[in-house]
Amino acid sequence: MPNPYVRRPPATSPALRRLRVPAPVLPTLCALLLLCALTLLYAGPAVAERIELTVGVERIDYPPYGSFRHGDYEGYARDLLDSFAIEYGYTMVYVPLPIKRLYQDFLEARTLDLKFPDSPDWHSGRRKGLRIVYSAPACSYTDGILVKPGNLGKGMGAIKTLGILAGFKPWLLDPPIDPKSIKVSENASISGLLGKGLMGRVDGVYANVEVARHLLSAMDRTDQLVLDPGLPHMTGDYRLSSIKRPLVMREFDEFLKTRSALVDSLKRKHGLGR
The missing domain is CATH 3.40.190.10 (Periplasmic binding protein-like II)
Known part of the structure; x- marks a missing residue:
């Protein structure tokens, strides 16, 4: 007759027995669970999707400032704006246009976020009544x-x-x-x-x-x-300009000021400021 005072292990179903983890695997499993927990605890915020900015540029060969060659925009302006975009989380989409069309799309149709190069003195009559923000000088x-x-x-x-x-x-x-x-x-x-x-x-x-x-x-x-x-x-000075993106203009001015050594190195790379 079984002794009623002897504790026996509880009966388990075959399904539960199959879920038991062998003793040698337990340390590895615990380590993986701990790693997952620490990853969730210390992981930074999810990377936000980069904002695309359309930049109207002149579709001309204008070295060393900016040229449209072999289907791509290149030169000092490209290096400068790409450097800014990387630091501030933007993606620059360059839109090369004939000069007359560039003014039309920027000032009238307003399909562009930014324009480079620009100056308040150029076609001043067409700018009347528009709230255009100009950056600090990007180069002379x-x-x-x-x-x-x-x-x-x-x-x-x-x-x-x-x-x-x-x-x-x-x-x-x-x-x-x-x-x-x-x-x-x-x-x-x-x-x-x-x-x-x-x-x-x-x-x-x-x-x-x-x-x-x-x-x-x-x-x-x-x-x-x-x-x-x-x-x-x-x-004069070449500047970045915008009607639609005043915040970007403030950030670009900050970039020109705080990264002046980088800006100077880009000028030297392209033979400017001699």
Whole structure:
């Protein structure tokens, strides 16, 4: 007869017996459970989806500032804006457009979040009534009139036909040029424009000095067109601008200020600020 005071292990069903974990496996299982618990406890917040920003850029070859080549946008502007985007959690989507279309999409259709380069002085009449936010200067530039070395110092009287890039306006030069006093010859590319100047088809070329230097060097025609400092010219700053994203503009200004060493290194990389 069984002793009623002897404790026996409780009966278990075959299903429960199959769920028993062999003793040698228990330490590994406990370690895995602990690791999962610690991962959940100390894991940071989930990574938010990066916000896409559309950046309207000029569909021209404009080194070293920015060029659209081989189906991609490249140059100083690309490196600068990508560096900013990485740090502040954005994804830049570059939209290369002809200059006239770029102004239309940015100022009128307003399909773009940002525009680079930009300046409040460009097409100022079309900007009236718009709340456009401009960044601090991202880099400086000099625009002027390039001539053949033999024509240096002849003054504006020698410029009968001035070559300009389509969509650009030379009327901001100092002193101002009277648009009625000269003939203007437009070109869709700055390389083609410089070619006109080299061949003597125009008397002078209105261009960014740094861009002209880069492209003439690539053509192996360095110093065959030179800036005439006696002719109207101007200096200014390229800025980022936005109508729709004022917060992004404040962040970009912060980036330019706190990462000035990085910005300077990018300028040196692209041969700016010499």
